[in-house]
Ligand SMILES: Nc1ncnc2c1ncn2[C@@H]1O[C@H](COP(=O)(O)OP(=O)(O)O)[C@@H](O)[C@H]1O
Ligand SMILES: Nc1ncnc2c1ncn2[C@@H]1O[C@H](COP(=O)(O)OP(=O)(O)O)[C@@H](O)[C@H]1O
């Protein structure tokens with residue numbers, strides 16, 4: 001189902017904040033601060049669309065995904081899914097929503113119960129959501145799902161350890177799509193896989209999306225993979241989205257100095273092109289989320305920082321448009337000369 | 339190999355390493371031969387389990403025993419077969435003439451000692467340098483790998499360093515005794531791309547400055563293209579293709595190398611095209627297919643492939659490949 005501009009978005013995330021309190025002391029715990037893991041993130045996602053989330057580790061990608069699923073506490077902002085504000089729903093209220101949003105994890109080893117045969121791993125969400133009441137029915141459905149993800153139906157009685165990493169990731173995907181979700185949140189789903197296997201799983205994601213029209217939030221640190229699967233990409237830095245654009249535009253014309261730095265860091269598998277490429281490696285590492293820099297959070301590493309950058313936080317401008325960026329180079333601050 | 343006037347710094351011939359597993363003996367490294375010239379960067383690429391780390395460990399005779407054993411081959415470094423040295427002589431080679439950097443620096447650091455102590459210790463022990471002077475040398479080393487605020491960092495513990503900073507310390511320690519060769523086994527796999535670029539640029543710059551050779555083990559074809567002079571591609575314990583970086587990227591000849599190149603999404607290519615995966619899975623060493631280990635996944639597989647093991651054959655000045663089929667050339 002091709003996404004159209006008029007459709008109401010499937011998911012609407014508004015000014016989302018997730019702050020993890022930090023305590024010191026063993027007996028008398030004192031709150032000493034908070035990790036601002038996600039600090040005012042907004043984006044929308046249409047049915048059948050893929051939004052890529054990229055950024056260095058610790059920038060809040062996983063936390064954003066978990067907050068959308070309500071698997072971590074949301075401090076502020078809203079998550080609207082299929083037209084409903086789900087931000088304050090309780091456990092029972094979330095139950096039917098859980099069926100519509102599923103997660104695929106990075107670690108195909110850690111996320112499958114080693115003592116369960118595949119039939120039960122895939123059958124469990126069907127039972128929880130009452131989608132296939134009888135055991136025989138669940139088994140039949142599990143067989144279908146295995147084939148759908150490119151495994152053999154007769155593997156149904158095997159245990160996770162009998163599968164390779166790529167096969168286990170397929171099982172994780174089968175379990176996630178068993179309940180017909182509208183949204184799949186994929187957190188580094190191919191990062192642990194071998195190069196030759198990554199392409200198989202990427203193609204599987206594309207095929208399943210074509211077939212079932214699911215939307216994906218695709219989190220990965222490999223920008224080449226993210227660009228390949230995503231319609232749009234949001235670049236995160238220290239809990240904020242600094243740039244969001246159609247994936248072709250982001251690579252053709254990255255506007256934010258951080259996006260440019262990320263792209264420059266990625267080596268291209270072509271020695272001649274690499275030798276000719278100007279080398280601009282961004283210095284330093286991501287600062288602590290406990291004490292994010294003032295103003296633009298990237299200003300401590302930004303090769304183009306201006307005096308205004310340390311004082312005033314740039315806003316993500318062009319929101320709702322096709323290419324938005326939070327940087328003073330592109331969005332002049334009113335009443336300020338840079 | 340033939341053609342070069344001076345003999346290479348490192349010459350590995352027919353290296354074979356066996357492991358005893360619950361499914362019998364397996365050859366984790368099988369008849370591997372390679373050369374490294376002084377000052378050059380050789381990349382070893384391959385998927386996990388293809389034998390990259392075991393190859394690296396066996397060059398330094400660090401294969402875990404008793405389960406693992408070097409059963410055949412020669413490792414001639416600077417004219418001397420390392421496999422014939424006694425333990426004391428081998429210890430002198432490690433660290434002094436060949437240094438190793440691992441993926442996880444924490445495995446080589448003591449978490450209960452300050453970084454200063456660990457970086458300065460070798461000077462104090464080996465050269466008998468007084469402690470204050472050894473600490474001064476340690477500080478100079480940290481400066482050299484551009485660790486900010488190095489004086490204060492000497493008193494910090496490893497866990498107080500980021501992954502990237504720890505890897506900088508490892509590079510500093512590796513370079514301390516001016517080795518002729520550094521082996522870096524996936525040194526940046528756990529790091530962000532930005533930090534990876536910083537670390538590998540630093541490593542490359544410092545090895546060029548000191549004219550030490552670098553064996554860079556990685557599974558990232560982009561990293562290979564950016565940093566390597568020459569490349570060895572491994573599959574199931576064997577080298578299937580080797581050549582200059584240009585040979586491998588512009589004239590890849592082995593079907594596995596070609597398939598690997600085609601399977602990765604690239605920033606410099608159009609995204610509309612579907613990826614071309616390599617079907618199937620890498621084989622288990624305990625159940626290697628007969629003949630060419632890649633043949634069950636190979637699009638070009640023909641008659642001899644399932645029966646005979648192809649040997650590395652010269653197809654260019656420094657370009658070799660192990661494959662029977664010419665269709666792939
Ligand atoms: N449960 C938690 N408690 C405290 N801090 C957390 C927790 N989860 C994540 N964080 C912090 O929040 C920040 C964002 O983390 P995360 O969302 O995992 O980043 P990413 O997925 O982009 O690597 C990090 O600094 C991390 O240390
Ligand atoms: N300690 C060990 N015991 C048994 N087998 C091992 C051991 N270490 C490595 N191997 C075997 O050697 C093979 C090659 O491993 P390795 O060199 O670590 O691969 P790579 O570094 O290319 O991922 C693996 O398939 C593994 O089964």
Ligand code: SF4
Nearest residue numbers: 296299302309327328
């Ligand atoms: S706002 Fe300033 S510091 Fe931030 S990215 Fe733009 S130029 Fe750099």
Ligand SMILES: [Mg+2]
Nearest residue numbers: 061062063187
């Ligand atoms: Mg994460």
Ligand SMILES: [Mg+2]
Nearest residue numbers: 390391392524
């Ligand atoms: Mg390894």
